[in-house]
Amino acid sequence: MSRKRETPSAGTPATGPVRPDLRADCANCFGLCCVALPFARSADFAVDKPAGQPCGNLQADFRCGIHTRLRERGFSGCTVFDCFGAGQKVSQVTFGGRDWRQAPDTAPRMFEVFPVMRALHELLWYVAEALTLRPARPIHADLRLARENLERHTRGSAESLARLDVAALRQEVNVLLLRAGELVRAEVPGRKKNHRGADLIGARLKGADLRGANLRGARLIAADLSGADLREADLIGVDFRDADLTGADLTGAIFLTQAQLDAAKGDATTELPRALSHPAHWVSATAS
Structure with missing residues (x-):
């Protein structure tokens, strides 16, 4: 959505x-x-x-x-x-x-x-x-x-x-x-969360407001980020292996790479920066 x-x-x-x-x-x-x-x-x-x-x-x-x-x-x-x-x-x-x-x-x-x-x-x-x-x-x-x-x-x-x-x-x-x-x-209004280098493996962050957050180097392996707001978040070096990005909004997220998305889970409702694309296995998982 x-x-x-x-x-x-x-x-x-x-x-x-x-x-x-x-x-x-x-x-x-x-x-x-x-x-x-x-x-x-x-x-x-x-x-x-x-x-x-x-x-x-x-x-x-x-x-x-x-x-x-x-x-x-x-x-x-x-x-x-x-x-x-x-x-x-x-x-x-x-x-x-x-x-x-x-x-x-x-x-x-x-x-x-x-x-x-x-x-x-x-x-x-x-x-x-x-x-x-x-x-x-x-x-x-x-x-x-x-x-x-x-x-x-x-x-x-x-x-x-x-x-x-x-x-x-x-x-x-x-x-x-x-x-x-x-x-x-x-430029993001309000207080922003600082999780730089944090161990967030398996964290339950469904629908979390992480807009403008500092997540540099955070370990978000298998974390539930479905529906989370990650707009303008700094995602350099974040480990998204098996993280659930279904329905998450990563529009304007910075320093996000295709490899990070390829390691995660998501679907067509995941919103991405223009330079990146939905991984093929996301589409396959949604179709099945």
Whole structure:
């Protein structure tokens, strides 16, 4: 059910979807997430796989052999992973289109660089979103400088990427992202809840008023957020695994990613920011 808004959403991006180059393009990637990253047998992955070893489902053309059946085959963890376009950047730019199968000598460095590039692209995604937020205009100049610096790093050599201090860079950019979130939330009337980093696993928050809340890094695993008002909430780093977002209003929520939604539960009544879409398994669950 659509919630009637007393005021427009301050945080809603004015420019629509975030840059397409920050979205995964698996057709131009050498299956890096299926090789470079490790995973452990669990509810998210059906088998163990060490870093640097190709997943058994990876085909010769670098595509997943069970892509349309990942959840039913026990690989739901794959369905919620997002490289933010880092895979094709490493494959086609950093290594100039040379794949690790045809040039095995590139494999160790390519796999080492992939998570670094992913971190840079994730930061670029957040910075790109912050630059669409009207209340954050006072720091747009600083955000543009941060974007230029991040993009310069993404164009660097494999060697320079491997040497990059990602933690320090993330901390530097996070100062700006935190300020952007504060500026957006400040325009929401009334007192706002602060659940930054909170353990809210399994919390009963059905219909909760979380508009303009600070939920950065909160653990909302399996929480009931059905019908909750999450407009203009800062959701960077929130763990929404198995959280129920049915009927929740996330219009104007900031720093929310598609991967977070993919990990949650919801349906067609869940209202989302313009740049994001309802996951396919939500639609399937509603239809069934």
